[in-house]
Amino acid sequence: MLNIPQTGMVKAAIYNLKGQLVYSLNNGILNEGDHSFVWHGVDQQGAPQGNGIYLLKVKSESGSSIRKLTLMK
Numbered sequence: 001m002l003n004i005p006q007t008g009m010v011k012a013a014i015y016n017l018k019g020q021l022v023y024s025l026n027n028g029i030l031n032e033g034d035h036s037f038v039w040h041g042v043d044q045q046g047a048p049q050g051n052g053i054y055l056l057k058v059k060s061e062s063g064s065s066i067r068k069l070t071l072m073k
Contacts, residue, residue, distance in 0.1 A: 008061040015055045
């Protein structure tokens, strides 16, 4: 769950540990408040990704954050 403090441009994406973009969750305007996203463990082309650690990077006008995710199938 992400809490966006003010309406504005938000980019949320999943990256692997090499820093490569795996999947883009959002790249546009979100209203302030709580938002949730679902990642089904695939890349942008729909190819399944392997078990492991991934990073969720969120960047908005009010700041940025990184969260560690673990994918286990």
